[in-house]
Amino acid sequence: MKSRAAVAFGPGKPLEIVEIDVEPPRKGEVLVRITNTGVCHTDAFTLSGEDPEGVFPAVLGHEGAGIVVEVGEGVTSVKPGDHVIPLYTAECGECLFCKSGKTNLCVAVRATQGKGVMPDGTTRFSYNGQPIYHYMGCSTFSEYTVVAEVSLAKINPDANPEHVCLLGCGVTTGIGAVHNTAKVQPGDSVAIFGLGGIGLAAIQGARQAKAGRIIAIDTNPAKFELARTFGATECLNPKDFDKPIHEVLIEMTGWGFDHTFECIGNVNVMRSALEAAHRGWGQSIVIGVAGAGKEISTRPFQLITGRTWKGSAFGGVKGRTQLPGMVEDAMKGEIDLAPFVTHTMGLDDINKAFDLMHEGKSIRTVIHY
Ligand SMILES: NC(=O)C1=CN([C@@H]2O[C@H](COP(=O)(O)OP(=O)(O)OC[C@H]3O[C@@H](n4cnc5c(N)ncnc54)[C@H](O)[C@@H]3O)[C@@H](O)[C@H]2O)C=CC1
Numbered sequence: 538m539k540s541r542a543a544v545a546f547g548p549g550k551p552l553e554i555v556e557i558d559v560e561p562p563r564k565g566e567v568l569v570r571i572t573n574t575g576v577c578h579t580d581a582f583t584l585s586g587e588d589p590e591g592v593f594p595a596v597l598g599h600e601g602a603g604i605v606v607e608v609g610e611g612v613t614s615v616k617p618g619d620h621v622i623p624l625y626t627a628e629c630g631e632c633l634f635c636k637s638g639k640t641n642l643c644v645a646v647r648a649t650q651g652k653g654v655m656p657d658g659t660t661r662f663s664y665n666g667q668p669i670y671h672y673m674g675c676s677t678f679s680e681y682t683v684v685a686e687v688s689l690a691k692i693n694p695d696a697n698p699e700h701v702c703l704l705g706c707g708v709t710t711g712i713g714a715v716h717n718t719a720k721v722q723p724g725d726s727v728a729i730f731g732l733g734g735i736g737l738a739a740i741q742g743a744r745q746a747k748a749g750r751i752i753a754i755d756t757n758p759a760k761f762e763l764a765r766t767f768g769a770t771e772c773l774n775p776k777d778f779d780k781p782i783h784e785v786l787i788e789m790t791g792w793g794f795d796h797t798f799e800c801i802g803n804v805n806v807m808r809s810a811l812e813a814a815h816r817g818w819g820q821s822i823v824i825g826v827a828g829a830g831k832e833i834s835t836r837p838f839q840l841i842t843g844r845t846w847k848g849s850a851f852g853g854v855k856g857r858t859q860l861p862g863m864v865e866d867a868m869k870g871e872i873d874l875a876p877f878v879t880h881t882m883g884l885d886d887i888n889k890a891f892d893l894m895h896e897g898k899s900i901r902t903v904i905h906y
């Protein structure tokens with residue numbers, strides 16, 4: 538079948554809106570009509586050429602919502618008409634990782650996903666007879682996409698897809714990192730670096746966890762109003778100080794924060810976030826994605842004196858088990874999604890969504906087909 542898609546033909550190039558060919562789903566695969574997709578900083582990261590796993594040409598996009606059109610052989614957990622959210626972190630329930638009870642990092646399709654192909658090693662997309670690669674197992678920048686069954690969460694069909702698509706990545710990542718990775722407790726102090734979709738969602742998670750002090754940090758003060766709405770108790774711009782921001786944070790608290798979250802992808806900020814964590818027990822959660830060749834460092838003394846560095850992928854959330862409940866929470870108003878959607882537009886304008894993100898003018902642009 539034909540499908541309108543925004544194709545990344547090469548790193549650093551604007552996406553091109555073309556009609557691609559999409560093959561039917563094979564064994565264990567599902568054809569989904571995407572109704573809405575958010576544009577996340579990770580899409581921009583991969584498009585920039587910084588992603589070691591970036592392959593081109595590809596259909597990017599991983600924060601979508603859609604409806605099942607057709608299922609391949611052996612698919613039992615979804616059927617045509619079901620409303621779904623594609624998962625870049627699959628959940629097979631059977632691999633070592635799924636069974637461990639310790640992580641959401643299922644490996645069922647991860648190796649092929651990282652190469653831009655389906656589990657059988659081939660692509661379902663092509664353009665003028667040439668293969669087009671998949672992205673993060675989702676490729677939501679195509680109206681019709683093929684994903685593995687294990688990469689689909691079935692959700693309430695009454696949910697608003699323009700909002701719940703954000704649970705496919707950004708909002709789940711931020712909220713999940715607070716609850717599942719950091720396990721923030723009532724009264725804990727929290728500092729969040731970077732107030733995009735991820736950082737703002739982490740603020741919302743911190744408020745849900747009844748954190749005490751919630752400090753929001755960004756070099757763009759235009760983000761502060763929404764941060765306060767979501768629960769930040771104070772907002773700081775590192776540019777307003779003549780000393781490193783972690784020194785400012787330690788002075789504000791005495792010994793640092795119980796939990797810090799890096800939601801930018803800047804290795805220097807990751808160090809600041811670690812060093813702003815409380816002596817003896819503070820932990821810093823790396824959420825931001827940094828480019829090829831970037832590495833984090835700190836004085837080992839920072840760890841010897843009790844700080845812990847952790848990372849979080851998709852907020853530690855097991856997508857097929859937990860995402861349907863998070864959709865219900867959003868429908869009940871317990872997760873507030875609407876304020877994240879600062880812009881909506883059609884697929885033809887998707888490059889504007891990237892511009893708005895780079896200019897710091899959007900939180901999330903949601904594309905509709
Ligand atoms: N680990 C995971 O599962 C996931 C990671 N990510 C990553 O999280 C990061 C954030 O994603 P989005 O919120 O979509 O990005 P975004 O671009 O919307 O937000 C980033 C924010 O950081 C601020 N910022 C930039 N440099 C700063 C600095 N030096 N100090 C303070 N603030 C600074 C920007 O002004 C902006 O508000 C990205 O690296 C993305 O790739 C995104 C989704 C899931």
Ligand SMILES: N[C@@H](CCC(=O)N[C@@H](CSC=O)C(=O)NCC(=O)O)C(=O)O
Binds near residue numbers: 849
């Ligand atoms: N491919 C990159 C790393 C990209 C990365 O870290 N992705 C995050 C999700 S970002 C979502 O918007 C993640 O969860 N990674 C875990 C995974 O299994 O993909 C690289 O190779 O450095």
